[in-house]
Amino acid sequence: MRTIGLIALCLWIIASGSSCNDSAQVTQAIPKGPVNINIDLNLPSYMHLANVGTHAYFEGGVKGVIVIHDFDDQWYAFERGCAFEPMSTCSLIWADSVELQLMCGNWVGGQFDPCCESRYTFAGFPLKGPARGRLAQYMVQRNANQVLVYN
DSSP states (O other), rough: OOOHHHHHHHHHHHHHHHOOOOOOGGOHHHHOOOOOOEEETTTTTTGGSSTEEEEEEEEEETOEEEEEEEETTTEEEEEEEOSSTTTTTTTTTEEEEETTTTEEEEEETEHHHEEEEEEEEETTTTSSSSSOOOOEEEEEEEEETTTEEOO
16 A cells, blocks of 8 residues: 555656646746836936837836836836846847847847747736736836936
């Protein structure tokens, strides 16, 4: 009887081990760093952000910050680490202005090289790929032509 139990336990351990099945993958905690960004929409370099559907990249946090003025006139700011393996060197969030999504990967030689095939809405929710959680979000406050991103 003990032998059958031991065999069953060994089979269960083997079956529950690492696999390529996306449903077995879990989203890791995305580290966030200190962020205090003041965006003046009157400055020429940021005037485009006054229009809906635009974005800009900023230094700060752990891997950088992406600020998005979404089509619903909401403002979002996210840590640029992907929700799947956020500390991987290729795991960086970029805006795809053609498909209106955020994607995980890196630019290599002028070509986008996807890291894990994860894609997100401009509001940071996962659409596709192994990432199961939302992107790490920072606070955004707009007052007239000033946008403050902080944590």
